[in-house]
Amino acid sequence: MTPEADILPEDPALLQAMVLGLQAEVAGMAAANRAYEALVQALKITIAKLKKQRFGASSEKIEREIEQLELALESLETARAAADATAEADAPEADDAPAAETAAPDSVPPQRRRGKPRIAGDAPRETIVLDPGERCPDCGGVLRLVGEDVAEILDFIAAKLKVVEVHRPKKSCRDCERMVQTPAPPRPIKRGMASPALLAHILVAKYDDQLPLYRQGEIFARMGADIPRSTLIDWCGQAAGALLPLADLIRDVVVASDRIHADDTPIRVLDPRKKRVEGLERGVKEGRVWVYVKDDRPWAGADPPAAAYWFSPDRKGEHPRAHLADFNGILQGEEG
Numbered sequence: 001m002t003p004e005a006d007i008l009p010e011d012p013a014l015l016q017a018m019v020l021g022l023q024a025e026v027a028g029m030a031a032a033n034r035a036y037e038a039l040v041q042a043l044k045i046t047i048a049k050l051k052k053q054r055f056g057a058s059s060e061k062i063e064r065e066i067e068q069l070e071l072a073l074e075s076l077e078t079a080r081a082a083a084d085a086t087a088e089a090d091a092p093e094a095d096d097a098p099a100a101e102t103a104a105p106d107s108v109p110p111q112r113r114r115g116k117p118r119i120a121g122d123a124p125r126e127t128i129v130l131d132p133g134e135r136c137p138d139c140g141g142v143l144r145l146v147g148e149d150v151a152e153i154l155d156f157i158a159a160k161l162k163v164v165e166v167h168r169p170k171k172s173c174r175d176c177e178r179m180v181q182t183p184a185p186p187r188p189i190k191r192g193m194a195s196p197a198l199l200a201h202i203l204v205a206k207y208d209d210q211l212p213l214y215r216q217g218e219i220f221a222r223m224g225a226d227i228p229r230s231t232l233i234d235w236c237g238q239a240a241g242a243l244l245p246l247a248d249l250i251r252d253v254v255v256a257s258d259r260i261h262a263d264d265t266p267i268r269v270l271d272p273r274k275k276r277v278e279g280l281e282r283g284v285k286e287g288r289v290w291v292y293v294k295d296d297r298p299w300a301g302a303d304p305p306a307a308a309y310w311f312s313p314d315r316k317g318e319h320p321r322a323h324l325a326d327f328n329g330i331l332q333g334e335e336g
Helices: 012-052 059-090 094-100 196-207 213-222 229-255 318-323
Strands: 259-270 284-294 306-312 330-332
Touching: 012 059, 196 213, 196 229, 213 229, 229 284, 229 306, 284 318, 306 318
Parallel strands: 259 330
Antiparallel strands: 259 284, 284 306
């Protein structure tokens, strides 16, 4: 930390010793910064190499190694960000900037680049105007607008649960005594309490964000709703059943296309009867997820893209032949 000017010693020898000490401190920071950058680059290179060879017999092991390395890299970069924040807090004010420029360029660690968030154009916005008023706080004169500074702050609206009560009054006709009541709105799960929005959130969190249901239950409990794990499991299963017609429709659209791209990826499947094999734990076997993609946008096609998925317990050729039994177009795939 730079000492204040009013507490500097007047003895030239002491001043020289302080300067030498600060130079050594800066040199040590520069060396640590270079070591950090080298370690970060080494981790990034290793991750990139592993990602190139992630498809193969040992792909599951490589995936786990990539996850561990990415966690280590994330920890390093988080520690560096914390160190940068501390350094910025201890840095001299803007008035002292000219003096800082006299330092040797090689001894000052370079400013770490931060990626700027990309915000969707239709994201909700709130405008806050911090107007100083109509009168000068010093002399009371009338203020005139000469410009303004605009800064964006990305805020977070915390998720919350709410209970929607649907009241359906029953009424009778005074003339014919007929009972009249508005029909109940449809629900994705019969007699289920979950709304379509809640079910969509649970499915995306489980299958896309890899958040287990028991973790989701803990989150919901903090929000004020204790939902048993068995109920979450039932909701997921019934929601998947409700989405089956949509999945079948997407599959029909993809198979009816003139040109599709096909690929498959391994997936770990629980099987209590399975003995332990190399690269997999006992009770786990390797299944396959097949994906068929229709996308003519690169060729100026007007149809929207679509992707259809199938699961199979192995990689036998009979599975894609069954998936594409009604397909008559061009099939594109990768070697291997």
